[in-house]
Amino acid sequence: MKIAVCIKRVPDSETRVKVANDGRSLDEAGVKFILNPYDEFAVEEALRRKEAAGAGEVAVIAVGTAASQETIRTALAMGADRGVLLQADAVPADGLAVARALAAELQDGGYDLILCGKMAIDDQSYQVGPMLAERLGLPCVTAVTTLSLEGGKGVAEREIEGGVEVVEFPLPAVVTADKGLNEPRYPALKGIMAAKKKPLAVKPFDGGTVGVAVTGMGLPAERQEGRIVGEGAAAVPELVRLLREEAKVL
Amino acid sequence: MSHVLAVVEQRDGALRKVSHEVVTGARRLADALGGEVHALIVAAAPVTGAEALAGFGADRVVTATGDGFARYAPEGMAAIIAERARDGGYRAVVCAATATGKDLAPRVAAKLDVSLAADVTDVGMDGAAVVVTRPVYAGKANLRLSVTAAPAVVSLRPNVFTPVERPRAGTAETIAVSTAAGRVTVREVKAAAAGTLDVAEAPIVVSGGRGLKEPENFKLLEELAAAFGGQAAVGASRAVVDAGWRAHGDQVGQTGKTVSPNLYFAVGVSGAIQHLAGMRTSKVIVAINKDKDAPIFKVADYGIVGDLFEVVPRLTEEIRRVRG
Numbered sequence A: 001m002k003i004a005v006c007i008k009r010v011p012d013s014e015t016r017v018k019v020a021n022d023g024r025s026l027d028e029a030g031v032k033f034i035l036n037p038y039d040e041f042a043v044e045e046a047l048r049r050k051e052a053a054g055a056g057e058v059a060v061i062a063v064g065t066a067a068s069q070e071t072i073r074t075a076l077a078m079g080a081d082r083g084v085l086l087q088a089d090a091v092p093a094d095g096l097a098v099a100r101a102l103a104a105e106l107q108d109g110g111y112d113l114i115l116c117g118k119m120a121i122d123d124q125s126y127q128v129g130p131m132l133a134e135r136l137g138l139p140c141v142t143a144v145t146t147l148s149l150e151g152g153k154g155v156a157e158r159e160i161e162g163g164v165e166v167v168e169f170p171l172p173a174v175v176t177a178d179k180g181l182n183e184p185r186y187p188a189l190k191g192i193m194a195a196k197k198k199p200l201a202v203k204p205f206d207g208g209t210v211g212v213a214v215t216g217m218g219l220p221a222e223r224q225e226g227r228i229v230g231e232g233a234a235a236v237p238e239l240v241r242l243l244r245e246e247a248k249v250l
Numbered sequence B: 001m002s003h004v005l006a007v008v009e010q011r012d013g014a015l016r017k018v019s020h021e022v023v024t025g026a027r028r029l030a031d032a033l034g035g036e037v038h039a040l041i042v043a044a045a046p047v048t049g050a051e052a053l054a055g056f057g058a059d060r061v062v063t064a065t066g067d068g069f070a071r072y073a074p075e076g077m078a079a080i081i082a083e084r085a086r087d088g089g090y091r092a093v094v095c096a097a098t099a100t101g102k103d104l105a106p107r108v109a110a111k112l113d114v115s116l117a118a119d120v121t122d123v124g125m126d127g128a129a130v131v132v133t134r135p136v137y138a139g140k141a142n143l144r145l146s147v148t149a150a151p152a153v154v155s156l157r158p159n160v161f162t163p164v165e166r167p168r169a170g171t172a173e174t175i176a177v178s179t180a181a182g183r184v185t186v187r188e189v190k191a192a193a194a195g196t197l198d199v200a201e202a203p204i205v206v207s208g209g210r211g212l213k214e215p216e217n218f219k220l221l222e223e224l225a226a227a228f229g230g231q232a233a234v235g236a237s238r239a240v241v242d243a244g245w246r247a248h249g250d251q252v253g254q255t256g257k258t259v260s261p262n263l264y265f266a267v268g269v270s271g272a273i274q275h276l277a278g279m280r281t282s283k284v285i286v287a288i289n290k291d292k293d294a295p296i297f298k299v300a301d302y303g304i305v306g307d308l309f310e311v312v313p314r315l316t317e318e319i320r321r322v323r324g
């Protein structure tokens, strides 16, 4: 199996967000960056497929600044075979531009499967996977929690409101990973050492015209700290009274 | 062109309620543009509830019917929507950022070779540009974007755009389409037990965390939820989902669902930043935790410090009593 995984470098989920001086981006000072958690599921899934097949290749590809090399190395340390960085000065806020560049790189690669995360935890756009599939003319299933592939066909489950869809599709395809798909491995020391020697190609990013412009970033209004109604079960009647009379939600 | 296409969702032949929000959002744009709202439904046959859309501001309701569209068929549906968006010369295409809409909208946008402003919490016009606000970094910041691409494809976060009644005369038409359903097909929908609400859609959510100690104890929360008479769903923290106590679909937070119910109970949940990411926009938050320093109290409107095993049964009783 020849598999490509699209991965993104994102701020750690614990990050305290501060707005940079330009008024429209994240102040990166002191921010720790990680491999997007949903992309970790995607990388893990790719590795398991390759291991099960006993042969094949897992390539990881990122659009990002030079710093994304570190993210690619993380995926290589997990076990991916090679990396590609489409290097940009900054990742555009337009998912289509990212999808275009990824599609151009993956187009003639002969991949049986292309995996993405269902969303990147920074821009939470849920769009690069299906856009990439459209550009490549491939079938796509998003946010899958189970995946089985057999004889050129895939079956996946995805959660919808109040239920689960069981989806069938032919391969090759683009599949985006949701939590629950698997339990990603931690890179072992041996993997980290091996990753240093694995190939990592750096190419220029070209996303074409960008159709959205960021005009500002703000912080949401802080929730006002509420009040402790009381201690233990004795506080329940007062809580219910407040919910009815003050908050008017009952 | 100044018309707006509102893409609305059906399931099992009935219009989904979120469609009222979509038409409301589309109406807002159309008013600013001086244009009309045209609602588009793709289904196997005319759906129930479609007639209500004129009440929320749809000037025209078009149902495109085809054999393959009883269930969600992403490829065929995206093709039909993109084609209508293109042929109709719409200025904007508005969808819901539901599980289906998150899958569908990027396909439509890519077919039109335009960007998508996904999961927005505000939308309007600023001069000639469609402008949106969307939460990023798990809701820790809001990004303002100006969409220069035309049409502007926008998906609206559910439960944010309160439906506004704006009755229009409204015409309705059904057109048969021959578009194929596509290569990706939904073979089966495993529905949750009848009457179970999805945490993402319930007006009241009762979430439990590790403080419940054992999976069996979630019975306490199910009883509390039941006391609200079909209004409440039971949610969970990631810690208990990872432990296998609850289903993935119940997880609230950064790697789970984003919920904004009227009332959110966090029971035995510490309030980790990734949990808050999924529920901080709830209208009213109640925390029950035995640790008075638990971070959840920082975002809760009302808190009770105490042992949930004593507080919750008492609360269930009291809710039953006041609801009579």
Ligand SMILES: Cc1cc2nc3c(=O)[nH]c(=O)nc-3n(C[C@H](O)[C@H](O)[C@H](O)COP(=O)(O)OP(=O)(O)OC[C@H]3O[C@@H](n4cnc5c(N)ncnc54)[C@H](O)[C@@H]3O)c2cc1C
Pocket (backbone or CB within 6 Å): A013, A037, B208, B209, B210, B211, B212, B236, B237, B238, B239, B240, B251, B252, B253, B254, B255, B256, B257, B267, B268, B269, B270, B271, B272, B273, B274, B275, B278, B288, B289, B290, B291, B294, B306, B307, B308, B309
């Ligand atoms: C990348 C990433 C993504 C994540 N995504 C999510 C997510 O989507 N959702 C999520 O929830 N978490 C998420 N987490 C995990 C998060 O960091 C926390 O670990 C998790 O939310 C803790 O769950 P908890 O509150 O149930 O457990 P704990 O933190 O262990 O809290 C249990 C609470 O119960 C209280 N308690 C104990 N006994 C009682 C009692 N008898 N009565 C009353 N109170 C009691 C305790 O005081 C404590 O506050 C994520 C983490 C990472 C790194």
Ligand SMILES: Nc1ncnc2c1ncn2[C@@H]1O[C@H](COP(=O)(O)O)[C@@H](O)[C@H]1O
Pocket (backbone or CB within 6 Å): A005, A006, A007, A008, A036, A038, A039, A042, A061, A062, A063, A064, A091, A095, A098, A115, A116, A117, A118, A119, A120, A121, A123, A124, A125, A126, A127, A128, A129
């Ligand atoms: N800059 C990027 N480089 C590589 N892959 C990306 C990038 N941005 C997004 N993706 C992929 O697309 C998925 C969805 O991201 P998004 O649409 O930004 O929420 C991610 O989980 C990645 O798999």
